[in-house]
Amino acid sequence: MRVAGWQVSETSARRLKKRYRRERRLKAFGILAILIALGVLALLLGSVIERGHPAFVKTEIAFNLDISAELIKPDKLSKGKYGKVIRNALFNTFPKVKKRSERRELLALVSKGAHFQLRRMVRDDPRLIGTVQRVWLPASSDVDMLVKGSMPRDVPESERRLNDRQIAWLDALEKNGQLQTSFNSSFFTGSDSREPELAGIGGALAGSFWTLLITLILAFPLGVAAAIYLQEFAPKNRITDFIEVNINNLAAVPSIVFGLLGLVIFIQLFELPRSTAIVGGLTLMLMTLPTIIISTRAALSAVPPSIREAAYGVGASSVQVVSHHVLPLALPGIMTGTIIGMARALGETAPLLMIGMVAFIVDIPAAPFDSATALPVQIFLWADSPERGFVEKMSAAIIVLLAFLILMNALAVYLRRRFETRW
Amino acid sequence: MQLVILLIALGVIAALGYFFARRKLLVAAGRTSIRPHSMPGYHGWYVALWCALPSLIVLLVWLIFEERILEALLISYLGPEITSQPVNMLGLLLNDIRNLAIGDALSREVDPALQAAAERYAALRNTARAAMLGGGLALGVAGLAWSWYRVRPSFRARHGVERIVKGALIVASFVAVVTTVGIILSVLFESIRFFSIVSVGDFLFGLEWSPQTAIREDQVGSSGAFGAVPLFTGTLLITLIAMVVALPVGLFSAIYMSEFASPGVRNAVKPVLEILAGVPTVVYGFFAALTVAPALRDIGTGLGLDVASESALAAGAVMGIMIIPFISSLSDDAIVAVPRSLREGSLAVGATRAETVIKVILPAALPGIVAACLLAISRAIGETMIVVMAAGLAAKLTANPLDAVTTITAQMVTLLVGDQEFDSAKTLAAFALGFALFLATLALNVLALFIARKYREQYE
Numbered sequence: 001m002r003v004a005g006w007q008v009s010e011t012s013a014r015r016l017k018k019r020y021r022r023e024r025r026l027k028a029f030g031i032l033a034i035l036i037a038l039g040v041l042a043l044l045l046g047s048v049i050e051r052g053h054p055a056f057v058k059t060e061i062a063f064n065l066d067i068s069a070e071l072i073k074p075d076k077l078s079k080g081k082y083g084k085v086i087r088n089a090l091f092n093t094f095p096k097v098k099k100r101s102e103r104r105e106l107l108a109l110v111s112k113g114a115h116f117q118l119r120r121m122v123r124d125d126p127r128l129i130g131t132v133q134r135v136w137l138p139a140s141s142d143v144d145m146l147v148k149g150s151m152p153r154d155v156p157e158s159e160r161r162l163n164d165r166q167i168a169w170l171d172a173l174e175k176n177g178q179l180q181t182s183f184n185s186s187f188f189t190g191s192d193s194r195e196p197e198l199a200g201i202g203g204a205l206a207g208s209f210w211t212l213l214i215t216l217i218l219a220f221p222l223g224v225a226a227a228i229y230l231q232e233f234a235p236k237n238r239i240t241d242f243i244e245v246n247i248n249n250l251a252a253v254p255s256i257v258f259g260l261l262g263l264v265i266f267i268q269l270f271e272l273p274r275s276t277a278i279v280g281g282l283t284l285m286l287m288t289l290p291t292i293i294i295s296t297r298a299a300l301s302a303v304p305p306s307i308r309e310a311a312y313g314v315g316a317s318s319v320q321v322v323s324h325h326v327l328p329l330a331l332p333g334i335m336t337g338t339i340i341g342m343a344r345a346l347g348e349t350a351p352l353l354m355i356g357m358v359a360f361i362v363d364i365p366a367a368p369f370d371s372a373t374a375l376p377v378q379i380f381l382w383a384d385s386p387e388r389g390f391v392e393k394m395s396a397a398i399i400v401l402l403a404f405l406i407l408m409n410a411l412a413v414y415l416r417r418r419f420e421t422r423w
Numbered sequence: 424m425q426l427v428i429l430l431i432a433l434g435v436i437a438a439l440g441y442f443f444a445r446r447k448l449l450v451a452a453g454r455t456s457i458r459p460h461s462m463p464g465y466h467g468w469y470v471a472l473w474c475a476l477p478s479l480i481v482l483l484v485w486l487i488f489e490e491r492i493l494e495a496l497l498i499s500y501l502g503p504e505i506t507s508q509p510v511n512m513l514g515l516l517l518n519d520i521r522n523l524a525i526g527d528a529l530s531r532e533v534d535p536a537l538q539a540a541a542e543r544y545a546a547l548r549n550t551a552r553a554a555m556l557g558g559g560l561a562l563g564v565a566g567l568a569w570s571w572y573r574v575r576p577s578f579r580a581r582h583g584v585e586r587i588v589k590g591a592l593i594v595a596s597f598v599a600v601v602t603t604v605g606i607i608l609s610v611l612f613e614s615i616r617f618f619s620i621v622s623v624g625d626f627l628f629g630l631e632w633s634p635q636t637a638i639r640e641d642q643v644g645s646s647g648a649f650g651a652v653p654l655f656t657g658t659l660l661i662t663l664i665a666m667v668v669a670l671p672v673g674l675f676s677a678i679y680m681s682e683f684a685s686p687g688v689r690n691a692v693k694p695v696l697e698i699l700a701g702v703p704t705v706v707y708g709f710f711a712a713l714t715v716a717p718a719l720r721d722i723g724t725g726l727g728l729d730v731a732s733e734s735a736l737a738a739g740a741v742m743g744i745m746i747i748p749f750i751s752s753l754s755d756d757a758i759v760a761v762p763r764s765l766r767e768g769s770l771a772v773g774a775t776r777a778e779t780v781i782k783v784i785l786p787a788a789l790p791g792i793v794a795a796c797l798l799a800i801s802r803a804i805g806e807t808m809i810v811v812m813a814a815g816l817a818a819k820l821t822a823n824p825l826d827a828v829t830t831i832t833a834q835m836v837t838l839l840v841g842d843q844e845f846d847s848a849k850t851l852a853a854f855a856l857g858f859a860l861f862l863a864t865l866a867l868n869v870l871a872l873f874i875a876r877k878y879r880e881q882y883e
Contacts, residue, residue, distance in 0.1 A: 023777035030679020033672045034692060037751075040744050041699055047714045048706065225595035233589060234596070247599045252798070252868045253861065254805025256832050257606060260857045263839070264609035271490060286602050293599065319585040347703025350807035353836050376705040376808075383709060383812055391713065398706050405701060 052395025058184035059144040060136040063089040082115035111138040141196040141389030196389025207372030214281020223292030231300040251290035259354025275356040278368040284345040295337020299330040332419035339412040349376040425552040437475040441467035461581035469580040473570035478563040613854035632818035653818035657828030664739025673750030700748035708812030711741035731827040733815040757791025790878035794871040801867035807832040
């Protein structure tokens with residue numbers, strides 16, 4: 001018997017075959033494992049995008065609104081009956097609808113928050129009072145999902161949120177050109193709302209921005225300074241050993257424990273206001289610090305000793321060696337580590353839950369001391385809401401969050417590729 | 424307002440100090456034949472730092488204690504008959520006085536006494552702020568004067584500046600230690616308060632977990648039970664499921680990537696796998712709750728099984744996906760660290776590559792792989808969002824992966840989210856759970872480090 005050009009006995013040929021089979025099996029397991037991991041990743045991203053992409057489009061219904069001075073008095077803009085204006089326009093569009101229950105069904109087509117938009121319009125331009133305006137108002141969440149196809153039309157009426165009559169009205173509106181879908185810009189500028197069709201991530205983005213700003217301006221200098229000391233100046237003794245072990249252990253402490261720490265230290269002890277970006281930023285700072293310290297130390301130790309020795313050789317002091325030579329050369333690595341740490345802080349949710357950044361907040365925070373929520377927390381809050389319309393909002397918010405993370409990581413990779421020096 | 428003025432003023436004084444100290448030195452150096460010890464810039468920095476730093480440090484300490492001092496002064500003003508009421512009522516009153524002083528919303532009608540107290544508080548506050556401004560500026564000017572006096576060619580300004588810089592670096596590196604101590608102390612103290620209400624034995628060995636305490640004394644059936652065993656078993660069950668998913672996938676992909684894959688495949692696949700590690704946990708929670716859990720329930724119904732909608736299996740499986748990159752990249756490091764000579768020796772005596780991997784490389788890399796697993800377990804038991812979103816809330820003592828269980832972290836979130844006072848047994852229980860979690864993860868990390876160090880083969 002011949003195997004691979006060699007004359008071998010029958011038994012050893014059989015044995016060889018078995019051994020090669022085992023090798024193929026191990027390889028197959030490896031490929032299978034990688035395929036499983038990649039498949040799950042694809043499934044994860046796919047399910048997010050599939051559910052989330054409709055949220056970037058919104059459905060609007062156009063009405064001729066009679067903004068009469070009777071309902072909205074020019075001197076009392078805040079007490080105007082904006083809802084009544086919209087109701088009248090609806091009833092005028094469908095004059096045949098008289099029954100109370102049917103009228104209620106008719107009203108359910110338009111968002112419950114549509115009068116806010118009208119109020120904003122009138123407040124910005126009081127000359128509108130007394131005129132008739134054609135205005136695109138946001139449709140209710142059910143209509144929105146039906147029009148975008150997230151909710152099927154062809155199921156029995158009892159399993160639908162909108163009945164046949166309402167769908168007929170919608171078809172009539174569509175035929176008249178009173179129904180359109182457009183880019184949902186309010187999703188990016190608006191803040192949280194009880195009505196899914198009005199909810200946006202603007203407030204959460206602002207909250208995340210302030211939180212990360214606090215984290216960055218505290219964690220970056222502190223982390224870099226600590227790393228410089230430990231890597232460049234610290235004598236090798238018990239105290240510095242202890243600090244090192246500490247930092248490595250802190251990097252592995254569950255993030256929720258940092259939330260407990262923030263709750264006790266910043267809220268109970270320092271009495272900072274609850275659910276504000278400043279407390280969130282301080283808490284995330286403590287969490288990000290070990291990451292920044294570890295990556296900064298790695299970057300510093302990658303600078304070859306010859307640089308240091310040359311600088312010492314021309315008479316630089318130890319602080320000058322570090323600040324004039326080692327630190328600038330290590331800076332790309334430090335930036336990369338910092339960006340990755342910040343990306344992790346951006347996606348962090350659990351510690352923010354502990355310090356109460358989970359409130360329902362309608363105002364967009366304008367400063368670190370305002371009540372705020374963060375993007376991942378907003379996702380969590382919407383995941384808790386029973387309304388079906390929030391599923392697409394939540395998925396779209398995840399898409400935005402992932403986009404930010406990909407951007408930050410791409411920046412880190414770019415910095416590393418662009419500025420990294422190989423010694 | 425005063426704070427902003429003070430900061431700007433300090434900045435201006437420090438900047439002026441920098442420039443004039445430089446000038447002073449240059450002028451003085453021009454007059455004498457002594458060569459200055461330090462460059463002019465160092466003299467400038469020395470003066471600027473001495474001007475700003477002491478003042479800023481005192482300011483920070485003052486800001487931390489300001490509210491407490493004001494409160495103590497206000498209480499002494501109010502007199503004993505008002506301040507003898509219970510602590511929480513007094514807190515409410517003080518809050519109202521504060522809010523009235525700054526014109527915020529109140530929880531009661533304004534009466535003359537309250538008005539007077541608020542005016543008193545506002546006056547105290549103004550005095551305090553004015554004192555802060557004056558004191559800060561005085562300290563800044565004093566620092567300026569002292570350091571200014573020292574600027575002369577023979578003065579070793581660079582040594583002074585470098586001492587300050589090194590001191591700042593040391594302080595920064597102690598922040599990490601302070602954080603650890605802060606974690607331990609804060610969690611420990613609250614846990615001790617909890618254990619003064621509930622005994623340690625009841626907590627560690629009790630089988631019943633229902634943290635709802637009665638609002639009124641006479642309410643039925645809500646005395647609150649704090650036996651954490653169901654939480655521990657729930658956490659272990661979910662972690663076990665996660666490891667069953669993650670260990671084979673992570674290990675086999677690490678083996679394939681380091682031993683069989685071509686460099687091209689490796690460079691393409693590795694970053695993609697690392698994306699899994701960068702996905703925020705809230706996204707995994709979403710995936711578990713909205714995609715995996717319903718799918719598992721449908722499959723279960725198809726097979727005639729009763730799968731809970733918040734089954735441990737769904738949460739555990741998704742958590743396993745989350746920790747795949749941990750295991751694969753740490754095991755990859757361990758496998759790559761096995762020296763070439765072992766590999767080549769094994770191949771040279773006729774072993775296939777699979778035999779080399781199984782009989783030579785894996786045993787040599789085993790300590791690293793075990794350490795990777797321990798780190799992954801520690802990560803899994805501390806993971807919060809997946810279990811909060813996808814696991815149940817009812818504490819149930821079960822080993823059935825199709826049932827709903829709850830975990831330590833999920834309970835911590837449920838106990839602490841929402842507005843409530845900080846000293847009920849219910850909220851304190853969260854700290855006791857946090858303490859247990861901290862100890863468990865710390866022990867796992869230390870053990871992982873120990874194994875990796877102790878059993879690592881020293882080649883060469």
